[in-house]
Amino acid sequence: MTTTDSVFVGSIPAYYEKFLVPMIFEPYARDIAERLRQLDPADVLEVATGTGVLTRAMASALGGDVRITASDLNQPMLDIAMEKQGAGNRITWKQADGQALPFADQAFDAVACQFGVMFFPDKVKGYSEARRVLRPGGRYIFSVWDKLENNEFVTVLSQALAEMFPADPPHFMERMPHGYWNLQTIGDELKAADFSSLSVETVDHVSHAASTLDAVTGYCMGSPLGNDIELRAPGELASVTRTVAKALEKRFGQGPIEGKIRAHIVTAVR
Numbered sequence: 036m037t038t039t040d041s042v043f044v045g046s047i048p049a050y051y052e053k054f055l056v057p058m059i060f061e062p063y064a065r066d067i068a069e070r071l072r073q074l075d076p077a078d079v080l081e082v083a084t085g086t087g088v089l090t091r092a093m094a095s096a097l098g099g100d101v102r103i104t105a106s107d108l109n110q111p112m113l114d115i116a117m118e119k120q121g122a123g124n125r126i127t128w129k130q131a132d133g134q135a136l137p138f139a140d141q142a143f144d145a146v147a148c149q150f151g152v153m154f155f156p157d158k159v160k161g162y163s164e165a166r167r168v169l170r171p172g173g174r175y176i177f178s179v180w181d182k183l184e185n186n187e188f189v190t191v192l193s194q195a196l197a198e199m200f201p202a203d204p205p206h207f208m209e210r211m212p213h214g215y216w217n218l219q220t221i222g223d224e225l226k227a228a229d230f231s232s233l234s235v236e237t238v239d240h241v242s243h244a245a246s247t248l249d250a251v252t253g254y255c256m257g258s259p260l261g262n263d264i265e266l267r268a269p270g271e272l273a274s275v276t277r278t279v280a281k282a283l284e285k286r287f288g289q290g291p292i293e294g295k296i297r298a299h300i301v302t303a304v305r
């Protein structure tokens with residue numbers, strides 16, 4: 036992990052919301068919201084909310100009396116989530132590190148975290164915090180991406196970047212979003228945080244983008260991968276993005292394009 040791996044600020048949140056959310060995050064948000072609906076919770080905490088794709092899915096899937104608290108380390112991500120959610124007091128927003136949650140013990144029936152736990156330097160601490168704020172019998176539902184090769188756009192993008200920077204490829208994608216997929220490790224770390232039982236479902240979807248440039252713009256400018264690229268080629272992020280988009284055309288065509296994505300959805304019981 037590098038110092039910029041969890042830094043979703045500056046222009047990243049807007050690119051993230053515009054390009055990455057519809058391409059890869061929306062279908063999983065609907066899935067987790069439906070799992071939460073079936074639990075019939077009164078109080079739900081979301082950790083690593085980002086720009087709020089799961090928050091919006093929860094607000095539409097869960098009854099109007101369900102209290103939703105949405106939190107994230109990076110306030111600029113939450114700012115977009117708040118703006119997209121619109122007026123009303125349905126959601127309580129809170130800037131918070133998932134490893135040090137500013138909430139009382141046993142305050143929630145469910146904790147949800149979509150594609151966030153891989154960003155915690157100390158996973159067991161993050162899991163222990165989720166467990167602490169859950170009521171007995173409460174559920175912690177979170178998702179992680181599967182390994183890179185089971186996610187097509189990002190595999191080809193990483194190959195293109197490795198060819199452009201052969202001496203020192205930018206490895207953010209392998210290191211962070213696609214670096215925490217080993218189910219044995221996840222199970223062991225949940226046990227270390229005292230979760231009693233867990234189940235995992237592997238869920239496939241197809242991601243869609245209008246063009247390779249849209250897809251690559253999402254990954255390169257809508258995530259800390261851009262910080263990795265800027266370190267190697269200062270001031271060249273836009274031209275690197277265009278070059279990588281050309282490389283993706285060889286595999287996916289000019290667009291619209293589609294590629295397989297795979298994630299694991301974990302449910303742990305307190």
Ligand SMILES: C[S@@+](CC[C@H](N)C(=O)[O-])C[C@H]1O[C@@H](n2cnc3c(N)ncnc32)[C@H](O)[C@@H]1O
Pocket residue numbers: 041043056060082083084085086087088089106107108109112131132133134148149150151154155156
């Ligand atoms: C890939 S995004 C996922 C966002 C959102 N859940 C979604 O599905 O679009 C990862 C999020 O984790 C947040 N994050 C990184 N480190 C964190 C931490 N220690 N505690 C809470 N959130 C964190 C980032 O700010 C970012 O919004």
